[in-house]
Amino acid sequence: MSSSVELLRTLVGFDTTSRESNLHLIEFVRDYLAGFDVPCELIYNTERSKANLFATLGPAHLPGIVLSGHTDVVPVDGQPWTLPPFELSERDGKLYGRGTADMKGYIACVLALVPSLVATSLRLPVHIALSYDEEVGCLGVRSLLAVLEQRPVKPLLCIIGEPTQLQPVLGHKGKLAMRCDVHGHACHSAYAPSGVNAIEYAAELIGELGRLGQQLRAGPHDPRFDPPYTTVQTGVISGGKALNIVPADCRFDFEVRALPSQDPAQVAQQLKVYAEQQVLPRMRAVSEQSEIRFSELSAYPGLVTDAQSQAAELIAAFCGSKDFGTVAFGTEGGLFDAVGIPTVVCGPGSMDQGHKPDEFVSLAQLHACDGMLQRMLAFIRA
Known part of the structure; x- marks a missing residue:
């Protein structure tokens, strides 16, 4: 044996x-x-x-x-x-x-x-x-x-x-891992207002994720978990070709680790609504080909x-x-x-x-x- x-x-x-x-x-x-x-x-x-x-x-x-x-x-x-x-x-x-x-x-x-x-x-x-x-x-x-x-x-x-x-x-906790691809419009950096800077708009979305995370700190709370609330964090970001080119593309990955009583997809949905209503219209005002795409990487329940x-x-x-x-x-x-x-x-x-x-x-x-x-x-x- x-x-x-x-x-x-x-x-x-x-x-x-x-x-x-x-x-x-x-x-x-x-x-x-x-x-x-x-x-x-x-x-x-x-x-x-x-x-x-x-x-x-x-x-x-x-x-x-x-x-x-x-x-x-x-x-x-x-x-x-x-x-x-x-x-x-x-x-x-x-x-x-x-x-x-x-x-x-x-x-x-x-x-x-x-x-x-x-x-x-x-x-x-x-x-x-x-x-x-x-x-x-x-x-x-x-x-x-x-x-x-x-x-x-x-x-x-x-x-x-x-x-x-x-x-x-x-x-x-449960987990949802998501990817966000931001597609803008490239141009020479000397004419930056003519482009759609994908990194800057991605940064705006990441900032919104941070605000959502701050809201989640307020509750609900479950003292059995550490930390006792649902958390959000951005873990990977990539974008840009050179400093003198307005970047057309930027990608970032983020995750939500949710209390079992909460649905992590709700956080992702809030970010999608913000992207569609607050960010994408400004991007498309400069270039109609601008896009923001979300895709799920992985998920499991709490x-x-x-x-x-x-x-x-x-x-x-x-x-x-x-x-x-x-x-x-x-x-x-x-x-x-x-x-x-x-x-x-x-x-x-x-x-x-x-x-x-x-x-x-x-x-x-x-x-x-x-x-x-x-x-x-x-x-x-x-």
Whole structure:
């Protein structure tokens, strides 16, 4: 039987950066499960270059528990790693490598539980759900959920194993990422009034985003989140060719991270109305070809699970803690919840190490996750 550490060593060795295929990891897991006579489903993307995996152990006709994780990791490009990112290194009780915290450590613990699951008579099933492209907008899991939504029996609980230091998390904000393309009219900068300066009009729109953000600071507030209100920020901007040319094009990307009670699309809609009513008419007064276009880059809903729910009671029993919290980062949890699968977030490690050079998970956290899953096993044992 492979331990969680040995399995993590294998998983880290697969470069599953979101821009790459995850099939080598998925095929390893498929073959690993087949070694225990556990069949699984692969749900591919259109190009068949990536896949989700779903497997069931135990009585599939009953509601059970989903152990869910994403297989992709963020890039290491430009980060000052002192250890090889796609090899597992152990130092001072810490396991280093890309994805150790976010979130291959959890997946390794889930896979290490498989021998115990198949050797035990289960009164409830355990489902293993692995997805792709979570890091670029929770893209892959949607096709997996479309399949699960059609099934007559919904699970009792889904545990998303993002790193929370094994503290049970019942909520996170939703996110909407948008792109705005501003097209104006170029001319020589000596005749600037004859042009439509796309950078300046984009800056006006960004300024309006800032004002919308200030309004959101006033509320509504939810003290469970930090910050306790919906936020807006512009993260990327590009435009212009040379200083002596009035720029015809400018592009900027912005995001809204919304409380679960708020719809982030409303903020984007307010900016669109402002663009159409206040900005575009002035641009077209100079050049009728001027345009402002908005496009969605990614979106996922927030998560808020009732602390009095069965899902909360179960994760508290498995973790040994009712100290429920929220996290600032997003997960696939809101998407599971949206199709009727009660969801919590709980996994080994900390997001303080995720996405950084020399990412790590401690051996203590990995073993504690093994313990949490063993308590889950004790609960579902016949």
